[in-house]
Amino acid sequence: MGVRRNILTSSQARTQYVEGARTLKAEFLGPTTSDLAIGGPARQVSTWDLFVVWHHIAMNRFTPPSQSDRNAAHRGPVFLPWHRFMMLLLELQFQRVLGDRDFGLPYWDWAADGERAPGQQPGSALWGPDAMGGQGSPVTTGPFAFDAARPDSWRVLIDVDVQNRLRSVDRGLRRSFATSASALPRRSDVQRATGQTAYDESPWSTTSGGFRNLLEGWQPVAGAPHLHNRVHVWIGGDMLPSSSPNDPAFYLNHCNVDRIWAAKQASAASPPYVPTAGASAALLGHRIDDQMYALLSSSLTPRQMLDVSRWYTYDSLAV
Numbered sequence: 001m002g003v004r005r006n007i008l009t010s011s012q013a014r015t016q017y018v019e020g021a022r023t024l025k026a027e028f029l030g031p032t033t034s035d036l037a038i039g040g041p042a043r044q045v046s047t048w049d050l051f052v053v054w055h056h057i058a059m060n061r062f063t064p065p066s067q068s069d070r071n072a073a074h075r076g077p078v079f080l081p082w083h084r085f086m087m088l089l090l091e092l093q094f095q096r097v098l099g100d101r102d103f104g105l106p107y108w109d110w111a112a113d114g115e116r117a118p119g120q121q122p123g124s125a126l127w128g129p130d131a132m133g134g135q136g137s138p139v140t141t142g143p144f145a146f147d148a149a150r151p152d153s154w155r156v157l158i159d160v161d162v163q164n165r166l167r168s169v170d171r172g173l174r175r176s177f178a179t180s181a182s183a184l185p186r187r188s189d190v191q192r193a194t195g196q197t198a199y200d201e202s203p204w205s206t207t208s209g210g211f212r213n214l215l216e217g218w219q220p221v222a223g224a225p226h227l228h229n230r231v232h233v234w235i236g237g238d239m240l241p242s243s244s245p246n247d248p249a250f251y252l253n254h255c256n257v258d259r260i261w262a263a264k265q266a267s268a269a270s271p272p273y274v275p276t277a278g279a280s281a282a283l284l285g286h287r288i289d290d291q292m293y294a295l296l297s298s299s300l301t302p303r304q305m306l307d308v309s310r311w312y313t314y315d316s317l318a319v
């Protein structure tokens, strides 16, 4: 069973994550870009990039069309279970290529770095050459650095155009720290989310109160995005559009979001998942027994994501 560890305190998790990511990026077993209706030159899609495609499609799927601003993976109650589902499938892929059934995706406890002065946050060990590498356009340090002369260097092969359509490209990864948000979230921001008494609330969108919407980060505080959204924006570059799983840092952020949810679930006052199965059909895709959007796999429901104890655990739920 997977054990999910803090990437900054477990050098083994760090090494395995880098190795697994690079292996999945170089594994071409799946469909081609033209099979998936992706524009530009046709080529096979790597296992890693299938998750980029899945995330983009989910983020642009509105079912039913009358949903306010909710899509099939964000801006509504399903945000947490859908990303848990996505990471569970990715974790199984890592376990397969690493030959390690106990591998767990690592997490980045970004609120720990958020307690440092804003000017020191880009200096976190996370962005060192033995972890995620640094920033740049393209990134030129660490295991995901771009090197035009080396075909095995990390390349973004699928991104989105200005009309938000997937396209085939070939370039380095981009990051721009603290450009669109000046500081990472802090412990007190996390605690404001975990202190909410409801999992989610009407109108089940970006304007809701409740745990899910605060953790997703749509409730503005001083006009800035929060928690999960803030981390995407603080990293910047490829973390901004719907193709954000291109950056291996994507899963470190989401794994920490999932850990915060797991901590809330383990607490004495953990509220039940809502909306219920009998809620309005306008909430299709977000109710507890609705099928979540899947690509090339069978679907699961939010209810099936509530207890993950047979799949993985976290080394620490301290948030």
Ligand SMILES: [Cu+2]
Residues within 6 Å of the ligand: 055, 073, 074, 083
């Ligand atoms: Cu997402």
